[in-house]
Amino acid sequence: MHIIIIGGSFGGLNTAYDLRRLLPHHSHEITLISKEPRFIFIPSLPWVAMGSKTLDDISFDLAHPLKSKGINFVEAAVTGIDPAASHVHTGTGIYDYDYLVVATGHRSANEAVPGLGPFDGPGHSLMSPPEAEEARTTWAAFLQDPGPMVVGCAPGASCVGPAYEFMFEAHHALKKRALAHRAPITFITPEPFLGHFGVGGFGKARQFFEGELEQRDVRYHTSTAISKITADRVETADGKSFESRYSMIIPALGGVKVVAEAPGLANPKGFIPVDANYRHNDFPNIYAVGVAVAMPPVEETPVPVNFPKTGHMTEQMARIAAKNIAADILGGEKTSHDLMVECIMDMGDKGAHLVADPVRPPRNRSSMSSGKRWLWAKRFFAGYYLWKLRRGANRSPKWVW
Ligand SMILES: Cc1cc2nc3c(=O)[nH]c(=O)nc-3n(C[C@H](O)[C@H](O)[C@H](O)COP(=O)(O)OP(=O)(O)OC[C@H]3O[C@@H](n4cnc5c(N)ncnc54)[C@H](O)[C@@H]3O)c2cc1C
Incomplete structure (x- = not known):
């Protein structure tokens, strides 16, 4: 065979x-x-x-x-x-x-949002290695002369977690350089509420993420469809327009x-x-x-x-x-x-650990917790996963992702 x-x-x-x-x-x-x-x-x-x-x-x-x-x-x-x-x-x-x-x-499907590049339009993405490398160069340049930015997901997106991660990590990077006041972040998502993630939410994720964005002065818009990205704005299907000198948008x-x-x-x-x-x-x-x-x-x-x-x-x-x-x-x-899902999100200054088992509600287990320990766990896990897969071992430990 x-x-x-x-x-x-x-x-x-x-x-x-x-x-x-x-x-x-x-x-x-x-x-x-x-x-x-x-x-x-x-x-x-x-x-x-x-x-x-x-x-x-x-x-x-x-x-x-x-x-x-x-x-x-x-x-x-x-x-x-x-x-x-x-x-x-x-x-x-x-x-x-x-x-x-x-x-x-x-x-x-970057073509579904006019202007979502990064190679043929001003919007950035990080869904593939070349796009992440493009974002690395343009993000470094943006830090030299920051301004308002929009982070979010296009309508129909499924992989919304990386938009949250980029938003939290970007805020952390700006805050560390005392630049957060020059680069207000707007977060735009098709999700009906923050922390929905396409799975209907995890435990108290909604309250948690609403609080975390409010604490960071990140304005957010849920149930919102991004319709166009230009060099200095992000437009939405409900007729709104947001100033943005750096737009990181996760596609469908x-x-x-x-x-x-x-x-x-x-x-x-x-x-x-x-x-x-x-x-x-x-x-x-x-x-x-x-x-x-x-x-x-x-x-x-x-x-x-x-x-x-x-x-x-x-x-x-x-x-x-x-x-x-x-x-x-x-x-x-x-x-x-x-299927069940377990993942750790990098939030810049800490991590969040999310579990849904099974992924589709109703569930036997649904939880989330946060803290610096999850940031360390995420960093350790990435290296550990590469190490074990390189050696042909593919059994994940009980705590994963
Ligand atoms: C930015 C980002 C952050 C993420 N964070 C997390 C996370 O924290 N936790 C988590 O659990 N998941 C995360 N995910 C999701 C996770 O990365 C995906 O679930 C996973 O990569 C899916 O694996 P896959 O093998 O299905 O596809 P992929 O990883 O997309 O791999 C596809 C493979 O197919 C090959 N291929 C494609 N077309 C062809 C072709 N025509 N001929 C030959 N080869 C081809 C590619 O070269 C590649 O090797 C994240 C995803 C992204 C993009």
Whole structure:
């Protein structure tokens, strides 16, 4: 059997390691194809934007760890997927598979908000390594001559956490330099209330974040749709306009082009519909994990907010998919369970720890707490995660993210 995995990030790498442990080497070949030769710890991109980390600090080359585990690595962009024929096309050749795992993450729909660059418009983003590096340069320049700024999320965004992190970290950086009075921050979000995060909130997150923004003199606007970004303003669909000399806006996401264009593979947004085992609804030999998976929002909101697919959730999906592929091949029980989410947010001077189990309400557990200890935990965890994944170990400890 030949199992191909597309994507070398949280979804792809965790699936590859789990499958390698579950399937005998001599009879089952595993190939991971990624256009990016490195594993990059994406949750640390806000630190790259702020200038406290470089991409080298938060990444490692995939080739060696994969080879040492007996997994083939192909560094190539997949240019076509033919689900009916079980082929994957790349610039370097065509690969046949018995099972395919798609872990290609997202495409940022920056074009949905005119002016949301950063490479073809004045608005900044940090959803990808090149965008975070662009933000790093422009943020450093902004600190030399600061002014009013807007941080927020576009309508339909799902990954809203990084907007909060950037806002808190930016405020902290400005305050440390005694520049906060020159750079008032406005936070604009499609969420119906602060701390909703596309999951309906976490414990007392709403009261907590309202208090934290008020304490920092950050003005906020919820249920608000950003409609346009210019060099010095951010406009919203309700006719308001906010002065902004630095606009960091998290876009809505879609599936990557090659997935969106594969016949019968994805929904109109380019995400892949799967069952509870992370198996494609129509192609039994295709599985999908991570951001590539189609997941409905938890509830309807006045301005759309989509369901977040975090790194921690991606890791859980990878584990479930790997077990089910192994069960398909070797026989045995299929597995599935509700996803939970746990994450730590950097708030500049402290951290916030959020838990929702399961992610979709109603829940058995929903909590949040904050303090300096969570900031240290986040910093430690990022390094620890890279260290363990580089060594082919992908078991998270009980306290995570
Ligand atoms: C700024 C930011 C902060 C975040 N913070 C957190 C956090 O604190 N906690 C948390 O749990 N989650 C966080 N997340 C979410 C987390 O990063 C994602 O859930 C995770 O990266 C999803 O992993 P993935 O494998 O599904 O996709 P991705 O990480 O997007 O990886 C996709 C992979 O597919 C490859 N690929 C794509 N297209 C092709 C192609 N055509 N051919 C070959 N390879 C291809 C890419 O090179 C990459 O290796 C954050 C996300 C962002 C953007």
